Amino acid sequence: MRSERIRLFLTLPHACGYYSDRAAQNLVLDPAAPNLDRLYPGALAQGFRRAGGHLYRPRCARCQACVPCRVPVQTFTPDRSQRRCARRNADLTLHPTEPVYTEERFALYKRYLRSRHPGGGMDEAEPEDFRHFLSAPWSPTLFLEMRKDGKLLGVAVTDVCVSGLSAVYTFFDPDASARSLGTFGILSQIELARERGLEYLYLGYWIEGHPKMDYKRRFRPLEVLREDQWVPLDE
Template sequence: MTDRVRLFQTLPHTCGYYAERTAQNLVVDPGAPHLDRLYGPALTKGFRRAGGHLYLPQCGACQACVPCRIDVEHFVADRTQRRCLKRNADLTIEEALPGFTHERHALYQRYLQERHSGGGMDAADAEDFQRFLTAPWSPTVFLEFRQGSRLVGVAVTDVTLVGASAVYTFFDPDEAARSLGTFGILQQVELAKRRGIPYLYLGFWIAGHPKMDYKRRFRPLEIRKHDRWIPMP
């Protein structure tokens, strides 16, 4: 990031992780030229993409959201993760172009209705799908998981020279036994390895939050504190 890039702070809003807390984000000027070139450096500073926005939590009374990333070169799957890979050995993985298709959207809707009912996203239409998961400037790949011809999961992945970012994963809610969320991260690690990318960014980790605890299992994991990346204890 440079002093020639404008940063904006959002108005206070309800926190997506703790309903009783108020949150604010620091956002890179969405009208800035060459956002594609800014994306990699922004990742290294802890920013994350949602739709066409690069943001970083900037909450005055709370610093719970901590950026985290997997050291791809030194990552070794643990026993549980190896079992996950074995359970899904019947799936094929394809690096596909990003964007809306009726097949993807139908799966996305089923996932949101089952996993995030009442969360405000479960009625996402085609425009919502496109706006949230993609951006015109973003180097995005959709990793598709198929059992035969049937689409069972999609891991939305942004790919830059300095790091890949696990943006969002959605999958068939009837396939919960496959642990496709974990499988998605493992496939994103493999994508990064194939392309010689050093890190897979997992967004934010929150100590003690049940929806974030799974990230601790991908070792070695680094967290960003005091403007530098350090190994997670």
């Protein structure tokens, strides 16, 4: 990450969000550093990810299941299921917009969390949770809105860096689950990266065999970061 100096912190062990019987730790770039915006592209290339105002990378003592992954957008080829998803959503309009809070977006966000994470605490989100989780003052974020006849059906939150786009989070109308808007959001970000002449869409972490994380292998070719080298997943 250039020659800029930055402090790194290791969090205390905490409950893993993916495996209930494991503890997790994260390596975090100093959230008070004044140059996070400049460090962000290089951090992405080194396997970091943004959540709110923090850039982090898993650093767990007994587990290396979380593997950074990215899609090289120029060589990406959708499979049959992804092509069907694109056709199914051809009636939607996409609006890249500023990452600001609105009542409409927050209402959709709350409905999504209540449907996907009932009883886990996230389903009781407040406006500040929306603001603090999805964007940060220094982050180059945009909200890619998906609308049908003006109605907001989904939002893909993406960060725009010189090294590529980073898919931060997608939330959508639970009643529109048949549209597979999570997949459509990734396909839309791949196309947006192509339009902007960017090389990659960073998808965060892939976990082999995990029911919520293994889907990322379907976006091919997928590259993963192993021993500080990006290599095709198939290798």
